[in-house]
Amino acid sequence: MSIRIGILGYGNLGKGVEIAVNAAPDMELAAVFTRRDPSSVQKQTAGVPVVSAAEAAAWKDRIDVLILGGGSATDLPEQTPQFAGIFNVVDSFDTHARIPEHFANVDRAAKEAGTIGIISCGWDPGMFSLARAYANAILPDGKDYTFWGKGVSQGHSDAIRRIKGVKNARQYTIPVEAALEAVRSGSDPELTTRQKHTRECFVVLEDGADAAAVEKEIKEMPNYFSDYDTTVHFISEEELLRNHSALPHGGFVFRTGSTGAAKEHRHIIEYKLTLDSNPEFTASVLTACARAAWRLQQEGQSGCRTMLDLPPAYLSERSAEDLRKHLL
Amino acid sequence: MSIRIGILGYGNLGKGVEIAVNAAPDMELAAVFTRRDPSSVQKQTAGVPVVSAAEAAAWKDRIDVLILGGGSATDLPEQTPQFAGIFNVVDSFDTHARIPEHFANVDRAAKEAGTIGIISCGWDPGMFSLARAYANAILPDGKDYTFWGKGVSQGHSDAIRRIKGVKNARQYTIPVEAALEAVRSGSDPELTTRQKHTRECFVVLEDGADAAAVEKEIKEMPNYFSDYDTTVHFISEEELLRNHSALPHGGFVFRTGSTGAAKEHRHIIEYKLTLDSNPEFTASVLTACARAAWRLQQEGQSGCRTMLDLPPAYLSERSAEDLRKHLL
Numbered sequence: 001m002s003i004r005i006g007i008l009g010y011g012n013l014g015k016g017v018e019i020a021v022n023a024a025p026d027m028e029l030a031a032v033f034t035r036r037d038p039s040s041v042q043k044q045t046a047g048v049p050v051v052s053a054a055e056a057a058a059w060k061d062r063i064d065v066l067i068l069g070g071g072s073a074t075d076l077p078e079q080t081p082q083f084a085g086i087f088n089v090v091d092s093f094d095t096h097a098r099i100p101e102h103f104a105n106v107d108r109a110a111k112e113a114g115t116i117g118i119i120s121c122g123w124d125p126g127m128f129s130l131a132r133a134y135a136n137a138i139l140p141d142g143k144d145y146t147f148w149g150k151g152v153s154q155g156h157s158d159a160i161r162r163i164k165g166v167k168n169a170r171q172y173t174i175p176v177e178a179a180l181e182a183v184r185s186g187s188d189p190e191l192t193t194r195q196k197h198t199r200e201c202f203v204v205l206e207d208g209a210d211a212a213a214v215e216k217e218i219k220e221m222p223n224y225f226s227d228y229d230t231t232v233h234f235i236s237e238e239e240l241l242r243n244h245s246a247l248p249h250g251g252f253v254f255r256t257g258s259t260g261a262a263k264e265h266r267h268i269i270e271y272k273l274t275l276d277s278n279p280e281f282t283a284s285v286l287t288a289c290a291r292a293a294w295r296l297q298q299e300g301q302s303g304c305r306t307m308l309d310l311p312p313a314y315l316s317e318r319s320a321e322d323l324r325k326h327l328l
Numbered sequence: 329m330s331i332r333i334g335i336l337g338y339g340n341l342g343k344g345v346e347i348a349v350n351a352a353p354d355m356e357l358a359a360v361f362t363r364r365d366p367s368s369v370q371k372q373t374a375g376v377p378v379v380s381a382a383e384a385a386a387w388k389d390r391i392d393v394l395i396l397g398g399g400s401a402t403d404l405p406e407q408t409p410q411f412a413g414i415f416n417v418v419d420s421f422d423t424h425a426r427i428p429e430h431f432a433n434v435d436r437a438a439k440e441a442g443t444i445g446i447i448s449c450g451w452d453p454g455m456f457s458l459a460r461a462y463a464n465a466i467l468p469d470g471k472d473y474t475f476w477g478k479g480v481s482q483g484h485s486d487a488i489r490r491i492k493g494v495k496n497a498r499q500y501t502i503p504v505e506a507a508l509e510a511v512r513s514g515s516d517p518e519l520t521t522r523q524k525h526t527r528e529c530f531v532v533l534e535d536g537a538d539a540a541a542v543e544k545e546i547k548e549m550p551n552y553f554s555d556y557d558t559t560v561h562f563i564s565e566e567e568l569l570r571n572h573s574a575l576p577h578g579g580f581v582f583r584t585g586s587t588g589a590a591k592e593h594r595h596i597i598e599y600k601l602t603l604d605s606n607p608e609f610t611a612s613v614l615t616a617c618a619r620a621a622w623r624l625q626q627e628g629q630s631g632c633r634t635m636l637d638l639p640p641a642y643l644s645e646r647s648a649e650d651l652r653k654h655l656l
Contacts, residue, residue, distance in 0.1 A: 016587070019587055019588060019589060020587065023468055023469055023587070024468065025468075044589055096656070099652055099653070099656055100649070100652060100653050103652060120656055125656045127462065127466075129655060129656045130462070130640055132655050133640045133641065133643070133644060133651060133655055134455065134458070134640055134643065136644060136646075136655065137616040137619075137640075137643035137644040137645070138455075138609070138612045138613050138616050138643075139612060140351055140352065140353075140645070141351060184602075186602075259344070259347055259348065259351070259605060259608040259609065259611075259612055260347060260605065260608060261347060261372055264604075265603075265604035265605040265608050265609075266604045267601070267602065267603045267604060267605075267609050268600075268601070268602040268603075269600075269601055270598070270599070270600040270601075270602075271459075271598070271599050271600075272596075272597075272598040272599075272600070273595070273596070273597055273598075274512075274514075274595065274596040274598075275593075275595045275596075276592075276593035276594045276595060277587060277588065277593040277595075280587040280588060280593055281466070281587065281593075281595050283587075284466045284467060284587055285466050288465040288466050291465075306652060306656055307640075308639070308640050308641040308648070308651055308652070308655075308656065309639050309640075309641055309648065310639060310640075311636070311637050311638060311639055312458055312461045312462055312465075312635075312636050312637075312638075312640075313461065313636040313637055315461070315462065315465035315466075316461060316464060316465040317465070317468070318464075320636070320637065321428070323461060323636055324427055324428060324431060324634060324636070325427070325428050327457060327460050327461055327464065327636075328424070328427055328448055328453045328457045328634055328636065
């Protein structure tokens with residue numbers, strides 16, 4: 001029997017979940033829920049109903065896990081606890097500082113309803129968290145490094161778009177190769193913000209805007225750019241759409257540590273992602289976590305979980321026997 | 329209260345466990361068990377008793393988890409089920425083809441005794457298995473690659489030592505850089521055995537041995553060398569001991585896969601280990617798994633597990649709250 005998946009929110013992430021569910025042999029897409037007018041939503045999968053989010057509760061017995069495609073700023077803090085009261089839910093909440101609070105809210109709602117809520121699934125938080133957790137458990141005496149990119153930062157692109165005179169923009173976060181090599185050398189470097197990443201911006205100006213003033217405003221923007229070496233390119237909107245419409249991303253998690261009676265042995269653990277599509281990869285992680293949510297609830301468990309709590313085998317459609325035989 | 333660890337077998341792996349337990353804030357080393365004469369064992373940690381393996385059962389209430397340092401060929405198939413009848417146990421059983429049988433034997437013994445047995449902990453099987461399992465669950469449409477090295481293969485070194493005229497030898501397995509780059513390019517290459525790894529041998533001859541004959545016998549040895557490009561260096565025993573006594577190892581696990589309505593987006597997951605000491609790193613993984621074994625039994629669970637079954641947070645000495653707040 002297939003696991004019946006619902007999707008709430010049909011943006012980039014929701015569309016990625018649709019692709020991942022269709023690629024999973026043990027799942028079927030049961031419904032897409034939207035806060036927009038359902039008739040305005042163009043789905044990729046034929047025959048799947050698009051339903052108003054307000055009517056979701058009526059689908060309680062037809063959905064095994066609801067995957068939330070909303071954003072961390074305003075959607076998920078409200079939606080994840082709310083829908084955990086009805087369904088098993090999975091989200092990609094990524095505001096690191098607010099995770100404990102979000103966890104507590106989802107845990108309360110899920111325990112009351114007897115459901116499972118898995119929060120903060122994706123790659124950071126998510127796969128990068130797993131890489132950090134395993135590496136810290138194995139090498140307690142060591143040092144962590146996380147690098148992001150090369151990839152598009154939506155937050156930084158948005159920040160540029162808010163500048164007067166800017167029509168459109170795309171910002172790439174780029175790890176500094178020399179910093180990666182310093183970490184890989186095992187020399188435990190102390191790295192400043194500027195030494196770890198550079199920022200490259202492709203900007204389309206409004207007619208008559210002052211390029212020099214825009215460039216200065218970008219480079220001096222606190223938090224976003226002032227601590228980085230930033231390059232600004234002014235290009236046409238046609239070039240931006242042609243060459244910078246994709247959403248690649250990725251990054252690196254390292255832990256370097258020592259063992260030995262005199263700490264004489266160095267070890268380096270490196271986990272690296274190179275992703276053509278940030279939302280589709282994130283959606284693939286969410287979908288694997290939905291499988292785990294369903295299994296945990298079938299066992300009679302309830303409450304909030306993160307990927308750090310999930311037995312890895314629960315993410316796989318393969319049986320534990322099969323994994324042991326062919327993959328261990 | 330500390331987790332009380334016992335070690336069975338005081339070779340390279342057992343000594344590595346001793347180091348890892350001493351580095352763990354929540355563990356203490358309670359005893360070392362040996363099949364040798366206990367008075368012949370020189371421990372690094374003062375005050376810890378060395379006990380004959382035959383008397384281990386008397387330690388049932390003084391040991392929370394027994395970590396087995398034995399080999400997969402003859403020690404562990406017998407010892408792990410036997411001691412799972414007394415203690416929670418952790419081993420590094422690495423004969424991939426015999427894992428299902430070993431699992432069944434340990435599972436039976438552990439369920440009968442109400443203990444937990446975690447088998448095949450280390451890096452391959454172990455961390456590499458986890459990398460494969462997660463990546464397969466996330467990217468079901470993809471391709472796996474595992475490379476080993478650069479590192480010392482004990483099995484291949486032993487095979488050379490068995491050749492007539494060879495006094496001592498050390499063999500390094502080396503991944504081919506061009507093959508790694510082909511995988512990282514996302515081109516999904518089909519790679520032969522010869523294209524993935526080379527083998528480099530450092531050989532000390534007996535007096536009067538025929539170097540050309542030894543080199544030919546190494547290079548033509550089926551399974552071990554005949555499918556590889558192999559280099560043989562003849563060196564003095566003094567040079568071998570000076571430059572080739574360490575046990576470095578490591579390797580790479582890749583999964584490359586696609587998502588998208590038309591499979592148009594490529595993703596590359598890479599997990600890489602660079603280890604100065606293969607036995608000490610393996611021992612560090614075993615020690616983290618001992619923590620998980622103890623927690624699972626405290627929950628009332630019993631039976632056999634592998635790392636694929638362990639919630640990652642159970643490997644860490646930090647609380648779930650702490651991990652969520654600082655590391656997720």
